[in-house]
Amino acid sequence: MRRMASVLAALVVLIGGLIAGPGARAAADVDLELVLLADASRSIDDGEIRLQRQGYAAAITHRDILVAIVSGYRRRIAVTYVEWGQADSQDVVVPWTVIDGKASAAAFAAALMAAPRRAEGPNAIGSALAFAQALIETNAITSPRQVIDFSGDSAYSFGGVAVAAARAAALSAGTVINGLAILCRDCESGRPVDYDLEAAFAQLITGGPGSFVITADGNARFAAAVRRKLKLEIAGGAPSHVIASEARQSRSAGLGPNEIAAALRASR
Numbered sequence: 530m531r532r533m534a535s536v537l538a539a540l541v542v543l544i545g546g547l548i549a550g551p552g553a554r555a556a557a558d559v560d561l562e563l564v565l566l567a568d569a570s571r572s573i574d575d576g577e578i579r580l581q582r583q584g585y586a587a588a589i590t591h592r593d594i595l596v597a598i599v600s601g602y603r604r605r606i607a608v609t610y611v612e613w614g615q616a617d618s619q620d621v622v623v624p625w626t627v628i629d630g631k632a633s634a635a636a637f638a639a640a641l642m643a644a645p646r647r648a649e650g651p652n653a654i655g656s657a658l659a660f661a662q663a664l665i666e667t668n669a670i671t672s673p674r675q676v677i678d679f680s681g682d683s684a685y686s687f688g689g690v691a692v693a694a695a696r697a698a699a700l701s702a703g704t705v706i707n708g709l710a711i712l713c714r715d716c717e718s719g720r721p722v723d724y725d726l727e728a729a730f731a732q733l734i735t736g737g738p739g740s741f742v743i744t745a746d747g748n749a750r751f752a753a754a755v756r757r758k759l760k761l762e763i764a765g766g767a768p769s770h771v772i773a774s775e776a777r778q779s780r781s782a783g784l785g786p787n788e789i790a791a792a793l794r795a796s797r
Contacts, residue, residue: 557627559672560601561763564661568681568711569612569620569648578612578646580751581680581711582622585610586638588756589628597763598628605629606763607670610641613657615650616689622647625668654681654734655696656689658706662699675702676762680709680745684729692733705737709758712746739765 567581588594589608598606610623622644626637661677677699686692699706708730730742741761745754 557605557607557670558603559605559607559627559670560598560603560674561606561765562625562665562668562670562672562675563606563608563762564664564677565608565610566657566661566677566679567610567612567622569646570614570652570681570683571650572652572682575646580748582610582641584745584752584755586641587752588759590631590634590638591756594756594759594763595631595634597760598634599630601763603672607668607672608637609664610637611657611661611664612646612648613660614648614653615687616653616656618648618650618653619657619660620647621664625664625670627670651687652681652683652685653689654679654684654686655692655694658692658695658699658734659690662695662702662704665704666702674765675704677704677706678709678758678762679706679730679734680711681730682711682726684724684726684733696734696736700736703737705740706735707740707758707762708735708742709754710742710744711751712744 565585567585569578573581598604605627607625607627608623609621609625611619611621613619623637623640626633626640628634628637658677658679661679665675665677696706708727710726710730712726727742727744735742743754743758745751
């Protein structure tokens with residue numbers, strides 16, 4: 530934990546200037562602080578980066594999402610979009626932005642689609658989670674709920690902060706981590722052959738009250754999956770029967786964290 534604290538302290542210094550960038554707001558009281566933590570590792574090509582961004586841009590401006598936002602007590606949320614890759618490669622694509630209606634949502638979407646890709650390298654999931662948590666802890670925003678919306682096409686992590694340590698630190702701070710399991714969008718089957726991607730996300734990455742994993746398993750369904758996910762997050766989670774209808778049920782119901790970790794190691 531001592532090492533984790535030092536890593537987070539370094540991240541606070543690193544991102545200090547980022548939270549005041551274009552699109553960020555001054556101190557605000559909102560219903561939700563949401564970090565959209567999107568995969569930009571080497572397994573994700575530029576076309577897939579564009580697809581992910583288009584999916585989130587379409588979702589954040591969708592009528593259903595705007596209705597969910599303004600239905601909250603404070604009628605607004607704060608969102609930032611971060612792309613992650615290797616241990617030293619996390620990019621704040623769009624800084625913290627308060628979204629309270631069509632205009633602010635459209636501005637967020639436009640900024641998201643205009644920014645160049647900067648994150649790169651192999652998966653460093655723990656470092657990405659630690660970076661997201663540091664963004665939450667160093668902003669000038671107050672809210673009753675904090676969520677990290679993690680997306681990725683693998684549960685592998687190479688170097689950087691350990692996934693278990695970063696996850697534990699976020700959960701102990703009260704942050705909920707949800708997952709979007711991205712399957713290969715241009716091939717017959719994007720499922721890893723050695724382990725169940727959604728089960729690995731659920732066991733090793735996501736956590737907190739009401740946390741869930743949703744699957745995006747095709748180009749046509751990606752935007753819809755993102756929209757369902759955002760709707761649940763803005764609403765503050767969902768009853769178990771709703772999550773069960775939205776999220777894919779794991780094929781490996783009896784697979785525990787040790788078995789998943791062993792499968793990941795064996796398939797490297």
